[in-house]
Amino acid sequence: MALFITTLQHCGLYAGFELRRLWLTRRGLMTLAATAVLWFFLLRYAIAPASDLIASEGFQQMFRDAFGAFGLSQLFAWPAPELAIYWILSLMLLPLLCLFFTANQLCSDLQRGTLRLLALRSSRLSIVLGRFSGQMLVQSCLILLSLVATLSLAAWREGGLTLAMLNAAAVIAVNLLLVLLPFTALMSCFSAMVRSSRLAVSLAIVSLGLVFVLLSSFVFYFPDFLFLLGYMPGTQVMQLLPMQGWQTLQYALLPLLQTLVLLSGATLLLTRKAL
């Protein structure tokens, strides 16, 4: 029990330290600046013009005729078109960006030997979980900031904020975090394996691609195993796209289980690794 409490305390300390890295260090502020610039361009040149287009009746009718069969016409049911566009863009973009943003959970510390100083004071499980939690907190901050900007845009166009918009924003935030969980845990694994964040990203992209190709080939010859493709990280994204509201949480179990498995793998890798 005492070990469990200590592990939780250490996780909190590591996560807090990662938050400090985001808000109080030059590298963290650069990450914030890069995110701000990215979302400025997305809001200015994608979300704002697309929202105006989506708000027009003529476009909605044409879209329903063309994509209604795929369920995408549900996008018009969002309380603000800005949120609908944000939903699509972030679901497609953030998993990829997550691979880059969270690649350095352990690599640099392994390379510098800082992990040797940490491992004298906390278990490797605490280090993995703490760094993972820290990265999730950092991503929560970035998502919240971009959501606030999108809500501001919507409020400016609609002439005010509604409770439905805030509720939709909460749905988006929770779902995005759920989608990012397995990707962040995947990077925990790769950052525990190698001493360079670039190599960790490359390995993650190659591995995901390779697994997808191998599984697809396998499924081609054995179609009964098609369900295996559904266990790849992020496969629920396509199912989430046409959905909205809290019913989206029906897809929460898979990413949670994937995260559990991947974090166990990361802990095992780091525990067996020579520091």
Added chain:
Amino acid sequence: MNAIIQCQQLAKRFGSKTVLQQLSFELQQGDVAALIGPNGAGKTTLFSILCGYLRPDSGNASIFGHKAGSSALFGKVAALPQDAQFDPAFSIGEQLDFYGRLQGLSSKAAREESKRVLALVDLTEQLQHKAGALSHGMRKRAAIAQAFIGTPRLVLLDEPTAGLDPVNALHIRQLISRLSGEVSFMISSHNIFELEQLCNKVLYLENGQLKQHSSSDTTTQQLQYLTLQLEQDNSEAISAALRQLPGLIDLHCAQRRELVLSYNPQHNADFDLAVLQCLAANGWRYRNLTKGQTLEQKLFNPA
């Protein structure tokens, strides 16, 4: 006696290279142990196993009765690992605070502890500076400081004074000397004179095997040593005169202007006085007369 480190039949290989072979030894409470050996002897590997960074292929390493690297040892065992660097994004103070928090201190206590340990290595003014802004020697001292956070009972130091200027190396030696007794130390170094000053036990590793495991005092009631450093280079004449002294067992020239004399104190209790009188009678000047052999002589040039 309480064994703080117990290693039994430790073995470690990296690929086809055997780094540690069936290594067994014990260290007792209060020991200051020197870990000596040539490059590639397995010193850092042994340190890494004791710190829990590496797993042995076979054998056991336990510290205070717990497996090396166990969570029960957090806060009790501290180390200066070789080449471990601080995170360059944060100040030294922030990182020491963080280590203190991990060891269970409150924020305020951790800050006080950071100041205390930085004062130990004369780095109080560097509290707010980032690791990247410090010189190599300062970073090394800060790394030593982190090993003294809290109340460790065993401190493992891998090359603690390598890269330090003489004054700071002296400060570190004084710090270790001051704390030894309440804290047990294991020190790996190539500076044999430093180890001689600090350590009461020697582990000599060679090719992954323990060649010697002894306390630093090897004298017996029948055999004692004197090391004589001369000012002039006429050791042959001096040797001839000293050989006439009663009680002398052996005399050899360890290096230029340095003689090592072994004698039986039961035959001549005042042998050291006799040596000084012999030198004075012949007008030969000496630089230093030390009781016992140097660690270097014991390890590499045993009489």
